[in-house]
Amino acid sequence: MSAALPRPVSRLIDEFGRLPGIGPKTASRLVFHLLRMPDSQARALSDALRELAEGIVYCQRCFNIAEASPCAICADPGREQASICVVEEPLDVVALERSREYRGLYHVLHGAISPVEGIGPADLRIDELVARLQTEPCEEVILATNPSLEGDATAMYIERAIRATPARARLTRLARGLPVGGDIEYADEMTLARAVKGRSERG
Amino acid sequence: MSAALPRPVSRLIDEFGRLPGIGPKTASRLVFHLLRMPDSQARALSDALRELAEGIVYCQRCFNIAEASPCAICADPGREQASICVVEEPLDVVALERSREYRGLYHVLHGAISPVEGIGPADLRIDELVARLQTEPCEEVILATNPSLEGDATAMYIERAIRATPARARLTRLARGLPVGGDIEYADEMTLARAVKGRSERG
Numbered sequence: 272m273s274a275a276l277p278r279p280v281s282r283l284i285d286e287f288g289r290l291p292g293i294g295p296k297t298a299s300r301l302v303f304h305l306l307r308m309p310d311s312q313a314r315a316l317s318d319a320l321r322e323l324a325e326g327i328v329y330c331q332r333c334f335n336i337a338e339a340s341p342c343a344i345c346a347d348p349g350r351e352q353a354s355i356c357v358v359e360e361p362l363d364v365v366a367l368e369r370s371r372e373y374r375g376l377y378h379v380l381h382g383a384i385s386p387v388e389g390i391g392p393a394d395l396r397i398d399e400l401v402a403r404l405q406t407e408p409c410e411e412v413i414l415a416t417n418p419s420l421e422g423d424a425t426a427m428y429i430e431r432a433i434r435a436t437p438a439r440a441r442l443t444r445l446a447r448g449l450p451v452g453g454d455i456e457y458a459d460e461m462t463l464a465r466a467v468k469g470r471s472e473r474g
Numbered sequence: 475m476s477a478a479l480p481r482p483v484s485r486l487i488d489e490f491g492r493l494p495g496i497g498p499k500t501a502s503r504l505v506f507h508l509l510r511m512p513d514s515q516a517r518a519l520s521d522a523l524r525e526l527a528e529g530i531v532y533c534q535r536c537f538n539i540a541e542a543s544p545c546a547i548c549a550d551p552g553r554e555q556a557s558i559c560v561v562e563e564p565l566d567v568v569a570l571e572r573s574r575e576y577r578g579l580y581h582v583l584h585g586a587i588s589p590v591e592g593i594g595p596a597d598l599r600i601d602e603l604v605a606r607l608q609t610e611p612c613e614e615v616i617l618a619t620n621p622s623l624e625g626d627a628t629a630m631y632i633e634r635a636i637r638a639t640p641a642r643a644r645l646t647r648l649a650r651g652l653p654v655g656g657d658i659e660y661a662d663e664m665t666l667a668r669a670v671k672g673r674s675e676r677g
Binding site: 314 | 524
């Protein structure tokens with residue numbers, strides 16, 4: 272910013288500005304907002320950031336973010352041990368847990384294969400997944416990558432990698448079709464085509 | 475967020491979400507960005523926030539934000555002591571310092587009168603300005619509030635408050651006219667009217 276700003280202010284503007292989607296204008300707006308609030312708000316944000324830096328580890332079994340390894344899900348003997356759901360991001364685990372439909376284990380890849388972004392299979396936790404299948408009593412691997420080009424390519428790559436090993440788990444994908452609460456009139460043609468193809472008998 | 479997220483993650487999402495213009499989606503995007511970066515970035519942001527909470531005071535003379543009171547400008551004997559430039563916000567001081575045209579002192583109001591936002595004269599540092607004029611050798615008060623409805627109303631209020639005291643400083647306002655580098659064709663009618671009214675002799 273400028274010499275006329277106290278160093279702590281310009282320093283925080285710089286730090287906020289390093290976050291994605293936050294330019295110098297937004298950064299300085301955030302800092303001046305915090306200056307107008309009681310100190311406690313800046314302190315609470317500071318403490319939360321420190322806790323993130325110090326208190327988050329990756330579960331060494333499923334690679335989800337956690338407060339300790341193994342994570343709460345991997346450490347829970349009540350979860351079905353014969354099923355591994357493979358997702359791209361920790362937030363996908365959150366979404367699936369919220370659905371209350373899945374009671375097995377997870378494996379978090381931390382991304383999807385994307386040549387455009389320079390992300391290859393080696394950048395994801397794919398080798399670790401294949402290794403799990405050699406040692407764990409897994410009977411089904413649900414490839415729950417996103418229904419996108421990158422997600423599909425990643426699922427296909429993983430499928431081939433698993434088929435090349437002696438592992439004999441079933442490989443499945445999440446169903447595609449109309450979103451619940453959606454409107455046929457507004458569904459895109461790809462979704463509608465998948466919904467027709469995957470139609471099921473009533474009752 | 476959800477039970478499936480470690481507490482430090484959901485806590486930081488909540489804290490980011492308390493900032494203006496940052497909703498839950500953006501907040502979680504920021505947190506997952508930080509999770510992907512080396513810990514040092516979250517730590518640097520944490521430290522900068524703590525420094526802001528602990529290292530910023532208001533100058534008790536001009537009420538600008540500073541690392542100590544009096545601020546660097548008030549403490550500088552090289553500044554013209556006979557002139558006080560009244561601005562709304564600390565960033566206005568930054569802008570004026572950048573222009574290198576002003577060498578006097580400042581007074582930061584921390585806002586402008588705005589009935590819509592519920593900001594009255596008592597919420598601003600106006601009484602403190604009037605008090606300064608009784609004790610300081612001020613000869614000119616430049617009312618450099620924004621060229622907006624609120625800024626003009628604030629300047630007018632301050633003018634009346636100062637006229638009601640024995641202080642005999644000159645009261646001036648910043649010139650209005652065409653912005654340098656601007657284009658007459660695109661100037662709004664109010665600005666153009668002020669530019670004509672305030673025209674000056676060549677040479």
